[in-house]
Amino acid sequence: MIERFCEQLPAIQAAVMDPRIKKQVEKEKLMEKLQSDDFKKAEEFVQLMHVLYTSTLCVSSEKSPTSGQILPILKKLECHYSIKTGDSAFARNIKEKIWTDLSTRYQDKEIQNFLEEATVMDPRFKLKMDNNDAIWDRLRSAAVAELLTEAEELPVPEDTQSCEGVDEEEGEEEGYTVPVKHPKTALEELFAEEEQDMQQVAPQETQNIDERLDLEIRMYRSLPAIPISSDPVLWWWQKRDTFPLPHDFAQAYLCAQASSTPSERVLHSRRYH
Structure with missing residues (x-):
């Protein structure tokens, strides 16, 4: 409801201000009807609703509004609409009604857990x-x-026959070539111990x-x-x-x-x- 209102707000404002739709009211008569208390309430209403309006834009107008921002926004709204010392009766009434409605959202335990994790x-x-x-x-x-x-669902590699004891003729018949061991370079020989330690530690990590x-x-x-x-x-x-x-x-x-x-x-x- 609030999201749709925010989207249609420019159209509503244009319709209200269009003299073809609404009859012109003389300025003097309008000012006679408005009291100083009315202006104060209007200012309070704008201040109270500004945070809600901005919060609505955060989840409806942003390019990528993720579910991880729902609870932080609700927490900020809860703080904004908490009753404070010095609030007028008008402000308290609005705060109570708005937060009573917002506090009932996302009460399902699974949804709440999902939003917390998000x-x-x-x-x-x-x-x-x-x-x-x-x-x-x-x-x-x-x-x-x-x-x-996922690890259990990975295909288990088939056992391969050991190369030990396989003669050249048998290897050739099965299409298997015995790998040739190349001699170590001078650098590999120099750091052979470190290389072996790394190979032993890495799989454990x-x-x-x-x-x-x-x-x-x-x-x-x-x-x-x-x-x-x-x-x-x-x-x-x-x-x-x-x-x-x-x-x-x-x-x-x-x-x-x-x-x-x-x-x-x-x-x-x-x-x-």
């Missing part, structure tokens, strides 16, 4: 959540389960999915949040080699739109053109 996966808002540890525990468990499932994921998540969480103007999708793409495991499941959250308004706008434009 928020921490958005590098702009990852520090905005209070229960970060619980959210990351859920994400880590889901990611490990998915990675292990990359073999355990849990440890790799934990390390990449800790590195991601230790980074500062990026500016709000930055593109989170582009940021993850640039960090895909640094955080390959979180990058894979970050895409699942970043591709979810915060609002269906942009797609609806495209649908309407195609229908009428």
